[in-house]
Amino acid sequence: MVLYFIGIGLCDEKDITLRGLEVIESADKIYLESYTAILSPNANIEKVLGKKTIIEADRKFIEEGSDIMLDEATNQQVVLLVVGDPLCATTHSDLMLRAYEKNIQVEIIHNASIISAIGATGLQVYKFGETVSIPFFDNNWQPESFYDKVKLNMKQGLHTLCLLDIKVKEQSLDNMMRNLPIFESPRYMNINQAIKQLYIIEKKRNERVALPSTLAFGVARIGSKNQLILAGTLEQLSSVDFGEPLHSLVLCHPELHLIEKKFFEIANKRMIDQLEARSV
Amino acid sequence: MVLYFIGIGLCDEKDITLRGLEVIESADKIYLESYTAILSPNANIEKVLGKKTIIEADRKFIEEGSDIMLDEATNQQVVLLVVGDPLCATTHSDLMLRAYEKNIQVEIIHNASIISAIGATGLQVYKFGETVSIPFFDNNWQPESFYDKVKLNMKQGLHTLCLLDIKVKEQSLDNMMRNLPIFESPRYMNINQAIKQLYIIEKKRNERVALPSTLAFGVARIGSKNQLILAGTLEQLSSVDFGEPLHSLVLCHPELHLIEKKFFEIANKRMIDQLEARSV
Numbered sequence A, B: 001m002v003l004y005f006i007g008i009g010l011c012d013e014k015d016i017t018l019r020g021l022e023v024i025e026s027a028d029k030i031y032l033e034s035y036t037a038i039l040s041p042n043a044n045i046e047k048v049l050g051k052k053t054i055i056e057a058d059r060k061f062i063e064e065g066s067d068i069m070l071d072e073a074t075n076q077q078v079v080l081l082v083v084g085d086p087l088c089a090t091t092h093s094d095l096m097l098r099a100y101e102k103n104i105q106v107e108i109i110h111n112a113s114i115i116s117a118i119g120a121t122g123l124q125v126y127k128f129g130e131t132v133s134i135p136f137f138d139n140n141w142q143p144e145s146f147y148d149k150v151k152l153n154m155k156q157g158l159h160t161l162c163l164l165d166i167k168v169k170e171q172s173l174d175n176m177m178r179n180l181p182i183f184e185s186p187r188y189m190n191i192n193q194a195i196k197q198l199y200i201i202e203k204k205r206n207e208r209v210a211l212p213s214t215l216a217f218g219v220a221r222i223g224s225k226n227q228l229i230l231a232g233t234l235e236q237l238s239s240v241d242f243g244e245p246l247h248s249l250v251l252c253h254p255e256l257h258l259i260e261k262k263f264f265e266i267a268n269k270r271m272i273d274q275l276e277a278r279s280v
Helices: A019-023 A059-072 A088-103 A114-121 A145-155 A173-177 A191-205 A257-280 B019-024 B059-072 B090-101 B114-122 B145-153 B173-177 B191-205 B258-279
Strands: A004-006 A029-033 A052-055 A076-083 A105-109 A132-134 A160-164 A213-221 A228-233 A247-251 B004-009 B029-031 B053-055 B078-082 B105-109 B132-135 B162-164 B215-220 B230-234 B247-251
Touching: A004 A019, A004 A088, A004 A257, A019 A076, A019 A105, A019 B019, A029 A059, A059 A088, A076 A088, A088 A105, A088 B258, A114 A160, A114 A213, A114 A228, A114 A247, A114 B114, A132 A145, A132 A191, A132 B004, A145 A160, A145 A191, A145 A247, A160 A191, A191 A247, A213 A257, A228 A257, A228 B078, A257 B090, B004 B019, B004 B090, B019 B078, B019 B105, B029 B059, B053 B059, B059 B078, B059 B090, B059 B247, B090 B105, B114 B162, B114 B215, B114 B230, B132 B145, B132 B191, B145 B162, B145 B191, B145 B247, B162 B191, B191 B247, B215 B258, B230 B258
Parallel strands: A004 A076, A004 A105, A029 A052, A029 A076, A132 A160, B004 B078, B004 B105, B029 B053, B029 B078, B132 B162
Antiparallel strands: A160 A247, A213 A228, A213 A247, B162 B247, B215 B230, B215 B247
């Protein structure tokens, strides 16, 4: 039979395509990947799926249990719903390779990905280097690898899309030790916090990757009716309240080309208007 | 009012999203951009739009007549349907800037773009440089700028997505001179022809950008039920019949990383099987 990777887009249940919906209607099993990304917290994918049961494929499932799904796909029509476009994350490429190895037929239903949707900033999509993820820092864990990647992108004249961490279905250390299935409330990193973390590393490393003067776009709820795209220096953006999740941050290469510059100026004016409206 | 840029995805009328369909249902005017890209020749977008009239926005319209559309958007709900994701092509960024200048509110409904869908090859989407378009050569016009861009991408360690020319609604020189609205049959460049044109420039320039040994992916009808993704050297791919349009070609940077290499091998084996099946 077939393993379908179906992209469900950026925001909510209305972002699915007619083709995706059609495949789901005839599927035997439906998994929803909730590990690399999620739709907006208010999304309700069940709404468009009718009576079908959705099995959540969390981190543990994808890392340890996905053989079950692959085995099912040898004699059933199995669907894995993935936020965005299915093959932008390495996790899914890897899953696809494993399906090929088991001679399972794979079909992909594409959808919008932040990789191309980020074009809504006016920045050229091919002028982006490797996408990075900024994880929540804690006292014991403050990784710097994303800083190195941003630096490398800038050196090559490229912008960097920073995806900000989400923590859903996390257990406290205590509950994990006691093997209790009790989960903390979900957390979504906002743009302000991402900038703070960039500053923490900048202070340590001092390699001029994330200065208060660095040009950036803050992007909230991209693709939704109430999306917000503002541009400015990191210092300017750090004082803006972008509201509800999900947030992303683009660190720009300083040399914007002509059209990019115009978009930056418009989004910068929008930011200043917003800050002024608030301080009145 | 609002000017909506609605992405309609890669293949046919079933690639539209529920959100896109909802906006279309309440729109006053619907334009379909048919200049930078088209859906597959068999697509029938009218099928999902019901009784709504679609106005074709061809090259002439976008370049000369789009002020009409912008003016309508000041007091009506106007939709521009765009193949793929609306902001991957500079043409639409430019249109969006002009809308901003006229204080028209712009909303974007994202969809799948070849920019992210090309991840279906197994190549990492951020390892692609600037996308190029390969135009049909004729006796008088054989531009080489795409060759230079591929060369630059390769030098930077990046793959190149080559979009192949389509000619729809073209007039013969004779009919154009006489201002007769008679159009030639549509033409779609196939992968074999794209390779031939790359060889023509390679022979002239000799800069080792497109050799028979260059690694590449040939991609036909991406995102459709009968898509075909094969990998090999340009020499191998040049003898494959990829069938119906639309076709694209990816010229790979020679140093593939581990996962990319595995995907290449699978797609190369698929190509060899296909060639053998034919010669039996």
